[in-house]
Amino acid sequence: MEADKFEDPTDFELTHHVVPGDPDRDHIAEMAEAYIVEFKRMRWPDEEILAMFRNPNYAAPHFVYQERGEEYIADLLHRVSYSQS
Amino acid sequence: MPKVFNWQLGREMEYPYEGKRPERQFAAVFNINRCIACQTCTMACKSTWTYSKGQEAMWWNNVETKPYGGYPQHWDVKALELLGEQPGWDASRASEQTPYGEDRGETLFEAAKTRANGSGQQALGYLPTEKEWRSPNFYEDTAFSKLTSKDGITETGTQLPEHKAWFFYLARICNHCTYPACLAACPRGAIYKRPEDGIVLIDQSQCRGYRKCVEQCPYKKPMFNAETRISEKCIACYPRVEGTDPLTEGDPMATRCIAACVGKIRLQGWIDDPQSPVYHLVKVAKVALPLYPQFGTEPNVYYIPPRWAPRGYLRQMFGPGVDHAIERYSKPDHELLGVLQLFGSTQRLVYSYKVEKDEVIGYGKKNQLVVRVPIEDPVIVRPEKHLNVT
Ligand code: SF4
Ligand code: SF4
Numbered sequence: 001m002e003a004d005k006f007e008d009p010t011d012f013e014l015t016h017h018v019v020p021g022d023p024d025r026d027h028i029a030e031m032a033e034a035y036i037v038e039f040k041r042m043r044w045p046d047e048e049i050l051a052m053f054r055n056p057n058y059a060a061p062h063f064v065y066q067e068r069g070e071e072y073i074a075d076l077l078h079r080v081s082y083s084q085s
Numbered sequence: 086m087p088k089v090f091n092w093q094l095g096r097e098m099e100y101p102y103e104g105k106r107p108e109r110q111f112a113a114v115f116n117i118n119r120c121i122a123c124q125t126c127t128m129a130c131k132s133t134w135t136y137s138k139g140q141e142a143m144w145w146n147n148v149e150t151k152p153y154g155g156y157p158q159h160w161d162v163k164a165l166e167l168l169g170e171q172p173g174w175d176a177s178r179a180s181e182q183t184p185y186g187e188d189r190g191e192t193l194f195e196a197a198k199t200r201a202n203g204s205g206q207q208a209l210g211y212l213p214t215e216k217e218w219r220s221p222n223f224y225e226d227t228a229f230s231k232l233t234s235k236d237g238i239t240e241t242g243t244q245l246p247e248h249k250a251w252f253f254y255l256a257r258i259c260n261h262c263t264y265p266a267c268l269a270a271c272p273r274g275a276i277y278k279r280p281e282d283g284i285v286l287i288d289q290s291q292c293r294g295y296r297k298c299v300e301q302c303p304y305k306k307p308m309f310n311a312e313t314r315i316s317e318k319c320i321a322c323y324p325r326v327e328g329t330d331p332l333t334e335g336d337p338m339a340t341r342c343i344a345a346c347v348g349k350i351r352l353q354g355w356i357d358d359p360q361s362p363v364y365h366l367v368k369v370a371k372v373a374l375p376l377y378p379q380f381g382t383e384p385n386v387y388y389i390p391p392r393w394a395p396r397g398y399l400r401q402m403f404g405p406g407v408d409h410a411i412e413r414y415s416k417p418d419h420e421l422l423g424v425l426q427l428f429g430s431t432q433r434l435v436y437s438y439k440v441e442k443d444e445v446i447g448y449g450k451k452n453q454l455v456v457r458v459p460i461e462d463p464v465i466v467r468p469e470k471h472l473n474v475t
């Protein structure tokens with residue numbers, strides 16, 4: 001097949017460097033925690049938040065789900081809660 | 086060049102026109118901590134304003150993944166490179182009116198005076214290539230596995246091979262800047278800022294498609310329509326802001342992208358009205374910050390920075406207010422919690438609010454009640470040893 005004259009295949013290659021995070025922080029865990037705090041604040045039930053993490057259409061939460069697993073998310077959901085004496 | 090006062094820089098700066106603030110200035114706050122990149126905002130805008138021939142690659146609202154993503158590609162890295170390394174703000178000069186201190190650097194307008202090389206640029210800029218406009222969601226959901234169903238959903242989801250250390254989503258529209266570079270750039274004077282609400286518009290009958298606005302807006306929000314051969318940009322859904330949408334019978338409404346946001350990350354208001362919840366977030370609690378204030382346009386979309394991203398990166402993007410904003414946002418007081426509950430709570434524009442013990446009440450233009458939202462207690466994270474194991 002003739003090569004596509006209009007699409008440069010290198011367009012979609014990764015050409016960047018990783019911008020390092022802070023070595024003493026777990027940025028991905030902090031991100032997952034922030035999402036849970038925000039969605040709990042909007043009064044989403046735990047099951048729905050977990051479903052969002054499971055859903056591949058929500059790339060950031062799903063990324064954590066893939067990287068760390070369901071148990072990790074479930075544990076975070078358990079730990080992040082409203083302060084009720 | 087006349088001198089105008091830019092509060093984000095904490096100093097006067099040069100701008101081609103005399104400073105004249107509108108009666109009220111359109112503004113919005115986007116809370117990055119909540120954005121899940123569902124792109125509902127992007128589609129709400131597209132299906133309202135840019136669905137015609139010639140607008141195919143035009144996304145007045147876009148959501149890009151930082152640090153790699155950008156629409157057009159690398160827009161911010163290129164603008165920062167043009168500006169060159171800058172000394173930043175002198176925090177010791179912070180005051181009530183100048184919360185970030187005084188900027189000691191050069192804006193894009195000031196840099197153009199010495200570095201525009203006879204190009205006639207009013208603000209240092211560049212024209213993105215067609216290729217750079219082509220992929221608005223580049224470096225986000227790079228699909229890697231086979232599609233398992235016709236609707237494009239994959240079995241294992243999409244992957245973000247582009248940046249595993251950290252990332253966040255930056256939702257962007259035109260900033261309806263107080264000192265718009267697009268307006269300064271237009272040789273035909275086709276761009277104007279409305280005195281009644283500060284919304285920046287391109288007069289389609291005056292524009293001849295020179296693309297100077299595309300070149301000199303550092304945020305790259307004016308876009309060229311190859312079909313009509315004139316430029317277009319976000320219009321802040323002005324018919325809704327004016328209250329001419331039949332749905333609310335004359336009551337002003339938030340823009341389509343703001344009203345449609347699934348993550349409820351957006352709130353619209355007026356930056357210069359102390360009654361507006363947006364004023365509270367930006368000027369009182371100081372949790373919401375301008376995007377690249379060093380460019381000098383005094384942008385009016387403000388961001389609550391993502392708590393999880395490296396501070397150095399956030400400081401170059403949102404200026405010196407980042408540390409205070411994250412501290413304050415992480416431990417919100419009762420009033421801040423109340424204002425945060427107003428995000429995404431109504432399609433109507435909230436002009437003022439009252440925070441009570443258990444709820445926050447939002448009022449509209451005629452001081453009428455438009456929304457009541459309960460306030461929850463702050464969310465806390467239990468240390469592992471205190472887990473409630475049942
Ligand atoms: S963001 Fe760009 S297009 Fe919008 S007002 Fe500012 S300079 Fe003009
Ligand atoms: S609709 Fe809201 S949550 Fe979804 S991508 Fe847009 S800004 Fe983010």
